[in-house]
Amino acid sequence: xxxxxxxxxxxxxxxxxxxxxxxxxxxxxxxxxxxxxxxxxxxxxxxxxxxxxxxxxxxxxxxxxxxxxxxxxxxxxxxxxxxxxxxxxxxxxxxxxxxxxxxxxxxxxxxxxxxxxxxxxxxxxxxxxxxxxxxxxxxxxxxxxxxxxxxxxxx
Numbered sequence: 001x002x003x004x005x006x007x008x009x010x011x012x013x014x015x016x017x018x019x020x021x022x023x024x025x026x027x028x029x030x031x032x033x034x035x036x037x038x039x040x041x042x043x044x045x046x047x048x049x050x051x052x053x054x055x056x057x058x059x060x061x062x063x064x065x066x067x068x069x070x071x072x073x074x075x076x077x078x079x080x081x082x083x084x085x086x087x088x089x090x091x092x093x094x095x096x097x098x099x100x101x102x103x104x105x106x107x108x109x110x111x112x113x114x115x116x117x118x119x120x121x122x123x124x125x126x127x128x129x130x131x132x133x134x135x136x137x138x139x140x141x142x143x144x145x146x147x148x149x150x151x152x153x154x155x
Contacts, residue, residue, distance in 0.1 A: 009030055020097060100125055101125065118143060125139060
């Protein structure tokens with residue numbers, strides 16, 4: 001079940017018409033799934049395995065695996081931690097993009113914003129694209145353009 005969930009999200013992320021807002025929602029769902037599975041999934045899997053073993057008349061035996069000792073190198077934990085942080089930062093970067101540009105990714109999301117929220121998002125987009133008091137985006141102009149486009153689609 002875990003591999004199926006990861007595989008479906010992986011395929012979705014690799015598709016040509018992948019949308020960032022959908023990808024972020026899927027990744028949030030995956031994180032939520034893992035948190036829930038950590039709390040209750042393992043116990044549920046053990047119960048299911050015992051039921052299947054009982055139905056198949058198989059002896060319930062969980063063998064202890066011999067632990068292989070490996071000499072730890074100094075940088076093992078650091079490497080793992082850095083890889084984890086790198087992945088976390090990439091996801092946080094996706095979320096940051098979604099917070100700034102997310103209202104533009106999806107027409108339904110754009111139409112659901114009232115004028116005040118739309119204006120706030122447009123001005124935030126202008127602010128995030130500002131460098132040395134120069135901006136590539138006119139937030140107020142974008143607001144009026146999106147507002148008129150939204151009203152034209154409604155009529």
